[in-house]
Amino acid sequence: MSSKPNTQKGLYLYDYILSGNCYKVRLFLSFLQLDHELIPIDFFPGFEHKQTEFLELNPLGQIPVLMDDGFVLPDAQAILVYLAAKYDSTEAWYPKDPKLQGRITQWLAFADSITGSCSAARLHDKLGFKLNIEQARKKGHQNLRLLDDHLVENKIVGKDWLVLNRPTIADIACFPYVALAEEGGISLNDYPAARSWINRFKKLPQFIVMPGIPPLHGMKNNEGKFFNQEGLCFS
């Protein structure tokens, strides 16, 4: 691995720039404004996540993996819950309410289904992974329809996001591979509510981009300022 943290202290993310699952964690770290260090993993073509050294961190051989003062935690959804519980003193992202936590967890599980469909299709198209592409796209469209329906109905009752009228980790978990769906040949044309939800995301303060998820270039944020290429605002 390129650079293993030589100290146990601090927050580290084993990361791959093109991974939507790593991006969810980067995005949340940015929303929470937490200092951290990225440890790049050569996912492709190096398959570093399948090598002995990495498998000791995560026997599943998957990224992302978080390390916080020596505590090792794989799985993007698990990491979102952990970061919210430990660092979000406002409790906005993962409110301490049994029903809301249950509801949020439902979407965290759904996020893995989006990974299994939309992300799989993208791995096929972009990195040449061998898998059943028709099936991946079909499942991707089923997931997007479900998400779009839910967003439509939430909007009618006055909620702009998946669980509340503000974003929670449920939204963060589902966002990346929906926003990247077109890279797997899954068009978002048919899902206007999901498209608007993506745009709302891009208007959040501290939003960051990744390759394939461009900023709202040419559009205005909630304060009426324009976005530039980097996703930063100017008047």
Place this chain on the structure above:
Amino acid sequence: MIQKPVLPKNWVAVGFSQDLEKGQINIVIIEELELVIWRDHKGQAHAWDNRCPHRGTRLSLGFVRGNQLACLYHGWQFGGDGQCVYTPSIPDSTPPKSLKAHTHRCVEFLGLIWVAPLDFEHKDIRGLESHVRDSMDFQPVRSMIIYCSAENIFNRLASIPFPPSRIMSRRLRSISNMRLIRETESVFLWEDDENRTLASYQFREIQPDFVEFNCESEGTADVLLFALQKIDSQKTALHLLLAPENWSSDPISLKLAYAQWSKKLRNQLEQVF
């Protein structure tokens, strides 16, 4: 020979105005023709062929700059009339008149964005307006994709679900055997076992693919508008608007009820018979 798809000669709704913000660019497909729709910073919506006249790049990949659309590839900029007004590689020259994006008519009406070809003679959308009952306060319910051709949607209306009744009375709830009967070409009746009418549906075509749907049950009448957008032979977008007899009672529950009803409708229409 493969023919280039062309726009039908009527107004086609392609989505709700609220789903296209200033500066936003979307792709829409009408009968296999791919269009870019975008809204400039004045608020005007535009619908063009989704091809840059320079090298054919999808204009939907570009950016809105003020009231112009800039192509991603070489940065040519096009004004609202489609005319190319700026070519970054030769900044001081005025681009010739021949450099023009292929534009269509694009207007907004009833909270929907409508598209028609430039040579469509009924260019005034108000031609439609006079056919929609005025004084009705239509609001968007939703857009949805149905994997079913528009023709089949009309053929399968006999499977349209029971209306979401506001005060689902005990009487209605206790009835298990309701059936939908086609009274005439455009009138359907829901009847119980004893042939009593529980609800009625009436359809009226305002123009091709734009249908008013009158839904009466338990003494209340809701009017829905179905604006259909043919995408291809398998797929249709339905843009659904609602105007109940009065909005005041509980508008949110009512809209939600119709949004849920429309999912049932989609299910029924997508079933292969």
